[in-house]
Amino acid sequence: MSAKEQELLMKKELGYDSFDSDLTKNVMDFAELYKDFMVNTFTERTFVAKSVQLLEENGYKKYERGMSLNSGDKIYFPNRGRALIAVEIGTESLGSGVNLVGSHVDSPKLDLKPVPLMEADGCMLIKTHYYGGIKKYNWTAIPLALIGTVALKTGETVDVSIGLDEQDTVFTISDLLPHLASKQMQKKMSEGITGEQLNAVGATIPFDDEDAKEKIKLNFIYLLNEKYNITEADLISADLCLVPAFKLKDVGLDRSLLGGYGQDDRVCAYTSLKALLDSKPSDKTKVVLFSDREEVGSMGNTGMESKFLENTLEELADCFGVKLRDILTNTVCLSSDVCAAYDPNYAEVFEKNNTPFLNGGVAFMKYTGARGKSGSSEASAELVSKIRAMLDDNDVKWQIGELGKVDEGGGGTIAQMVANLGADVIDCGVPLWSMHSPFEISSKYDVYMAYKAYKVFFGA
Ligand code: MN
Ligand code: MN
Numbered sequence: 001m002s003a004k005e006q007e008l009l010m011k012k013e014l015g016y017d018s019f020d021s022d023l024t025k026n027v028m029d030f031a032e033l034y035k036d037f038m039v040n041t042f043t044e045r046t047f048v049a050k051s052v053q054l055l056e057e058n059g060y061k062k063y064e065r066g067m068s069l070n071s072g073d074k075i076y077f078p079n080r081g082r083a084l085i086a087v088e089i090g091t092e093s094l095g096s097g098v099n100l101v102g103s104h105v106d107s108p109k110l111d112l113k114p115v116p117l118m119e120a121d122g123c124m125l126i127k128t129h130y131y132g133g134i135k136k137y138n139w140t141a142i143p144l145a146l147i148g149t150v151a152l153k154t155g156e157t158v159d160v161s162i163g164l165d166e167q168d169t170v171f172t173i174s175d176l177l178p179h180l181a182s183k184q185m186q187k188k189m190s191e192g193i194t195g196e197q198l199n200a201v202g203a204t205i206p207f208d209d210e211d212a213k214e215k216i217k218l219n220f221i222y223l224l225n226e227k228y229n230i231t232e233a234d235l236i237s238a239d240l241c242l243v244p245a246f247k248l249k250d251v252g253l254d255r256s257l258l259g260g261y262g263q264d265d266r267v268c269a270y271t272s273l274k275a276l277l278d279s280k281p282s283d284k285t286k287v288v289l290f291s292d293r294e295e296v297g298s299m300g301n302t303g304m305e306s307k308f309l310e311n312t313l314e315e316l317a318d319c320f321g322v323k324l325r326d327i328l329t330n331t332v333c334l335s336s337d338v339c340a341a342y343d344p345n346y347a348e349v350f351e352k353n354n355t356p357f358l359n360g361g362v363a364f365m366k367y368t369g370a371r372g373k374s375g376s377s378e379a380s381a382e383l384v385s386k387i388r389a390m391l392d393d394n395d396v397k398w399q400i401g402e403l404g405k406v407d408e409g410g411g412g413t414i415a416q417m418v419a420n421l422g423a424d425v426i427d428c429g430v431p432l433w434s435m436h437s438p439f440e441i442s443s444k445y446d447v448y449m450a451y452k453a454y455k456v457f458f459g460a
Contacts, residue, residue: 015360015446065315087286087312098284105269137193142244152230153234171200175193257358271430286458325422333426339432367427368411369410377420397445
């Protein structure tokens with residue numbers, strides 16, 4: 001850059017353009033923590049349970065009404081095991097608002113149908129109904145794990161997990177061999193594999209019982225019953241799903257990237273949780289929120305359209321004798337969700353000047369939406385100015401962009417729901433390749449910068 005350019009223009013460079021070996025070590029070390037945490041956290045329930053465990057190890061207590069709360073106190077509010085709010089009380093009055101980082105812990109998956117088992121033609125199939133926006137062909141011919149929770153009529157629950165441990169068996173949805181796929185290959189990609197074809201093979205050996213009608217299904221349930229003491233009818237009252245059966249992996253010879261399932265949006269959930277735990281005590285009350293149901297529109301009692309956040313803040317308002325509306329109006333929220341990174345393989349859908357890049361740092365979005373910013377809140381100029389000053393002052397590498405070209409498509413996050421409560425909200429998060437696929441790609445550098453950004457937001 002010329003001297004005049006340096007004075008007047010923005011410097012556009014990626015994270016590794018100015019190489020710093022200490023920083024690179026921090027980036028690589030942080031990625032190991034993230035990878036470890038992501039083991040066996042492939043449902044919203046398991047992610048929340050592991051987060052509660054980490055919170056408790058760090059002195060957080062489950063909130064009970066009537067607790068006396070003081071600055072420095074650390075509490076958490078679980079919501080049906082699928083959403084979570086963690087709070088560290090600051091020294092300032094709660095009426096001056098909180099610093100909130102909100103993400104979601106659900107990811108696209110293949111939910112089991114209410115009556116999922118079907119024996120046909122020498123095998124037993126597990127029937128699914130997909131959850132969230134997936135490209136169905138991504139989910140065939142890969143190893144899948146069966147995970148989730150079964151609720152028995154007694155009121156007990158049983159956690160099921162088959163396929164995530166190295167020695168476990170896995171499940172899979174078959175694809176058609178190319179030799180016989182000439183008609184399939186002529187179809188539109190959205191129709192090549194249909195929702196009703198997303199049936200995974202569960203078993204093929206019949207149970208040794210002369211009189212039985214559905215011998216293979218019987219064998220499947222027999223084996224499931226041996227392990228978990230459940231029957232076919234118990235699968236009716238269950239939250240079970242199939243998810244990719246592989247752990248997060250380093251990607252690239254330089255190990256700069258991370259590939260794996262569920263990074264949307266657990267990468268933002270993990271980095272915000274870690275930032276909460278690692279940040280020093282602050283004047284502002286810090287809040288980390290994990291919501292559920294984001295991938296299907298945030299509806300439901302664990303989704304962001306519910307009253308969970310408001311009710312939780314109202315509990316706190318009551319404890320401190322302040323008004324809920326004052327907390328909400330004065331709150332600043334980072335809606336932390338992943339975004340699409342520029343991908344040279346699909347350059348045509350991106351506008352390069354306004355698209356985050358892998359290794360470009362934590363990515364901010366002033367707005368989301370589709371067709372003229374529709375269905376989106378927008379961060380004000382004033383909020384963006386505060387955020388960029390905060391990041392620049394603390395050496396956080398960041399970038400700003402949009403989701404693809406204008407009118408190319410679009411999407412949303414939980415930002416608008418928090419903004420509708422009266423808070424100042426901006427979207428930010430980790431840019432991904434292959435979002436919503438079984439193997440989403442993030443950059444370790446960006447993951448670390450997201451963590452750093454949230455930590456600085458919490459007072460560093
Ligand atoms: Mn997301
Ligand atoms: Mn998503």
